[in-house]
Every structure is written in structure tokens, then in C-alpha cells.
Amino acid sequence: MAKEILAKIKLQCPGGQATPAPPVGPALGQHGVNIGQFVKQFNDKTKDLQGVLTPVEITVYKDKTFTFILKSPPASVLLKQLAGIAKGSSEPNRQKVGQVTTQQLKEIASKKLADLNADNLDAAIKVVEGTARNMGIKVID
Structure with missing residues (x-):
């Protein structure tokens, strides 16, 4: 059975340089997501895009876990x-x-x-x- 989706969040963060500061922290914190875990995973996946604005679509599930999809820069x-x-x-x-x-x-x-x-x-x-x-x-x- 698929997990129940709580929210979908769209953000634009600099590649390899995301921090828990706004806009990332407040957007994820209100849904109970582990912000540090997201920042670490995002920075690891985007280390080759240093500083380039990268859109990301985060799916937050009912059990507070998340997955995210990276989009190409604007x-x-x-x-x-x-x-x-x-x-x-x-x-x-x-x-x-x-x-x-x-x-x-x-x-x-x-x-x-x-x-x-x-x-x-x-x-x-x-x-x-x-x-x-x-x-x-x-x-x-």
C-alpha cells in the first residue's frame, strides 16, 4: 500500500548550498520534516551544481518521511x-x-x-x- 501524502512543497535552493534558514526551514518545519536530513541529502545530490538555483519538489508523507525530485535550473x-x-x-x-x-x-x-x-x-x-x-x-x- 502506498504511503499517504501529507503535502507537496516546491522550493528553489542554490545547488549544494541549502541551509535550514528560510525558505527551507519554515517550509519543511511546518510539516514536521527533519530539516537537517533534507539539507544533507539535497546538498549531496546537487554538489555538482554549486550555487546554481535548483528547483526541488518535495513530497511529505503522513509519517513525516519525505522524498524529493530535482528539476533542471530555470x-x-x-x-x-x-x-x-x-x-x-x-x-x-x-x-x-x-x-x-x-x-x-x-x-x-x-x-x-x-x-x-x-x-x-x-x-x-x-x-x-x-x-x-x-x-x-x-x-x-
């Missing part, structure tokens, strides 16, 4: 890394702040394909390209 975070910028443009239609190549878009789209609402790689590339355009990042060939 496209905006990956685009900022590749373009070498700190943040997107405040006026993306007028002011461009960086540029990425279509090959780099393809790499990001292939990483994110499982988490995107897209059936194939071409559709995923279009999603990531739209994110880049909304951030003021120019796509070049």
Missing part, C-alpha cells in the same frame, strides 16, 4: 550564465544586455526538455528563445 538562470550578465534588461524590446548563439539555446533546451511543456527539441528551443527575448538577450546564429 532557463533564465542558464541564459544569464551563458550571456555573462547579472540580470535581464528592464526594457527588453529596446535595450539588449547580452547575446547567445542558437547552439547554446539548443544545449539549454536539451537540458530542460523533461521539465518544459514541449514535445520535441524544436519546441523546447522556441520556449527558451522566448525566455531569452523577454530578458533582453539577443539570439545570434
Whole structure:
């Protein structure tokens, strides 16, 4: 028989650097989860993503145990890394702040394909390209 689910929690934590401080501690503490255990497991699984914002979906069960699923980092975070910028443009239609190549878009789209609402790689590339355009990042060939 499957365990009864108490809650599903979605968080974004820096890879390999999660701490019991907010937002992790309060989100898990209110459901009675062992925060230290989660932080240790999360940091162990994400040690190769040092500092990269990583979404995680935590399922808390009635007996206070938990499981979690790591998602791929947001496209905006990956685009900022590749373009070498700190943040997107405040006026993306007028002011461009960086540029990425279509090959780099393809790499990001292939990483994110499982988490995107897209059936194939071409559709995923279009999603990531739209994110880049909304951030003021120019796509070049």
C-alpha cells in the first residue's frame, strides 16, 4: 500500500548550498520534516551544481518521511550564465544586455526538455528563445 501524502512543497535552493534558514526551514518545519536530513541529502545530490538555483519538489508523507525530485535550473538562470550578465534588461524590446548563439539555446533546451511543456527539441528551443527575448538577450546564429 502506498504511503499517504501529507503535502507537496516546491522550493528553489542554490545547488549544494541549502541551509535550514528560510525558505527551507519554515517550509519543511511546518510539516514536521527533519530539516537537517533534507539539507544533507539535497546538498549531496546537487554538489555538482554549486550555487546554481535548483528547483526541488518535495513530497511529505503522513509519517513525516519525505522524498524529493530535482528539476533542471530555470532557463533564465542558464541564459544569464551563458550571456555573462547579472540580470535581464528592464526594457527588453529596446535595450539588449547580452547575446547567445542558437547552439547554446539548443544545449539549454536539451537540458530542460523533461521539465518544459514541449514535445520535441524544436519546441523546447522556441520556449527558451522566448525566455531569452523577454530578458533582453539577443539570439545570434
